[in-house]
Amino acid sequence: MTAARILVAKTSLDGHWRGINVVSRALRDGGFEVILAGMVTADTIARVAADEDVDLIGLNVGGRVEVVERILDTLAEHGVKTPVFAGGTIPHYAVEKLEKRGVRCFPPGSSLDDIVACARELTGTVA
């Protein structure tokens, strides 16, 4: 049995790695393999998701939701059907917008347990 794989990518240029690191550790402790991509462009996220054969994509949002929407468009263009969830500073108005496109959102204040549980659900793995 191999563990489910999650690509975690940063979508903003700010130097804030704390949230990404905390969530990545929680996912690792939940038994997932977390592939950290750092700050990459939308095309690269599509490429990495395919090359690494991941089961889930996690986007760290830094306020600008348009960036996330562009990434979703790019993934669709490349035929990547991997589920996506997002965390970080997602503005309120944006949560609804993203969830409509099938992206589960975890704005600030979300519990790590909920994030891990969601990862389990989206990858079809059990604890």
Place this chain on the structure above:
Amino acid sequence: MFNAALSGDRRSLAQLLSVVEAGGDDFEFVAPKLLASAKGIHTIGLTGAPGAGKSTLTDAMIGEALRAQRKIAVIAVDPSSPFTGGAILGDRVRLSDEHARDESVFVRSLASRGQLGGLSLAVPGMISALDAAGWPIALVETVGVGQSEVAIAASADTTVVVVNPGWGDEVQANKAGLLEVADILVVNKSDRPGADATVRDLERMLHLGAARSWNPPIVKTIAAEGKGADVLWQAINDHRAFMEASGEWEERRRTRRLVELRERVTSALQRISTDIEKNEGQDIAMRVANGELDPATGAAQLRAMLGKRLGD
């Protein structure tokens, strides 16, 4: 999927690599086909202490390879947590975006799983898959702590050991082993003081070791600035030419195939024996744990059960 992977479809290759990594029946089905499509990939192992700059150096080496119009595949290994089996695979953070999306680059992150035989089975299998898919070079990054550098040396044609200035001042443990597996030594972070002294230390230590037909060159790099990667590639190509001329290229492959054969048998046996311990051998294991039965007698009884299973 298999044929698509071999004819250059990346998505299929990515899926093939997952099949290889899982190592189950599906892998046994494709394994003979991989051998039939083998082309002679050059595997370069890159090992060294945590933080030595292996991933940064990998990125610099990719840049050089692309300048020379060569395709390059990378397998980046990071340790799994022994408690949860999870892992954070962070080597990609050092990869530039430009390299990460280049058609001529294929990077795959791999967790060590901390299991006996895990890595030593997954890596050779994945290299065979990349070879069959037409990738001419595979760079394998592993953190070198203790036994694992020996393990990676076993699956590489050319082993590059990365150290930093000041390495000579550290404790002696492990050094001899590292020098023994190194075909090429890299002093990375040569922008820091002490690089030349470290080169001299390494030269002296190499002289102390047993004479070898190949004298490992020592290359200074500043991976963070992309400096020295060209010299490193030259050393790697020289090593390859040496191996081909001396017959070592084929000799290492022969050894590697036998190692993989043994690893696969051992790991299969171990899987069955663990399963026996949880099932028909549960009583025996319990009595050994309680101190009622000595481990040697217990082992003999489990062995008999193993024999029965293998007879099935």
